[in-house]
Amino acid sequence: MIFWMMPDNSTLTQRMIEKFLTDFKKHNPGLSINIRVINRRTLWTKMFTLKHEIGRAGCPDIIAFPHYWTNLLIKANILQNLTELDKLLRVDNCLDPLKPFCYKKDTGDIYSYPWWMDITALHYREDHLKLITSKPEELLNTWPGFLEACARLKEYFGGQEDYYPVQNNDWRGSLSYRSALPCVWGRGADIYNEDGSVSGLGTAQFLAGIEDFIELAVKGYMPILRERSSNGAISCGKSSMMLTRRQGITMFEGKETDFKVRTLPIPKTGTEHINYMSGVNLGIVRGSVNIQPALDLIKWLTRPEKQIEYASMTEVFPALEGSFESFLLASPQRIRNYAHIIAGARTMRNHIASGTVMEVLGNIMSKAASAIVMNQYSPEILKSELKKGDEDVNNILHLYNE
16 A cells, blocks of 8 residues: 655654554554655645556555645545545544535535644744843734844844744745745735635735745845755754744743743734644545555544644644644643634635645745845845736636636
């Protein structure tokens, strides 16, 4: 059985998942599980050729993918209808924002099952922020205050080599379009309108939201296009704050460090805090010759206790309500940190074009990052790229018109 998954735990993913599956293999002797770790961009590319590989050697039986890809993979006739395999299968216990992404749109048929999810948050070193303000939470409540904190920190630590106020948590060291979404939403903009018929990339509010986030790199507050672990790391004092969907729970609960990290919602660019929620779902590839073992593995991976165990290992959250609640209740600090963050969380709209549109936004952010590094960036470049992106998204929405 072949299992394609994304690098949930960076370079340690292969070793971690092999160890994690030891108990499942013990109860399924003779079953071979071939794990292939594929990054998001490569997985996205493979999705468009996978339907031609069904039934051939090397074709996966199970794939793990961003939750909002579900309807596109259904449309491409890649995913197996899980309800046909098990009439009793339910996602009623899944967290509400993620439920719609498990079904084929406008039906009760389940095609993917939630494995784990994450939420954006701002994490800051308490010892560092105390050096520049007596009221860090007040200063970090809004995006202008966040930028002011960056400016003060940059000045305070100006003599420290490779110091940046904000750690870049994008695995490529680029500008994370997923981390930029709360800024866009806070401005009252979105990637497309509610019914998915018109692009939102061309609006002044969308431009302002993207500019909010890009300013971190333009002003030198966050390193870009460098090896992520080489500089600007919060754990070794090379940065003071981090915007991330991965929670770093062990470190942030102070179990392995001599400093405290506080967790807050993403600073407001508008009138309210909006945080990005995203999930990873599991699906079975249509035509798999290992359908029953694949279904058994999905059920095993999504058991409440297994969700909690995996979430702890990869510093994310369980996607099922009961597991999620148990995970939070296990730590009073976790409850304090995430009560307001979860209340203000949004996910992508459940539209067949969501995955494709996010790739367009990712390309725009990559071009902006390259221009900044080469000292060629200007607001006009971003406006031009967003204008092109706006046209592309409108064409995509027209193509995917349901």
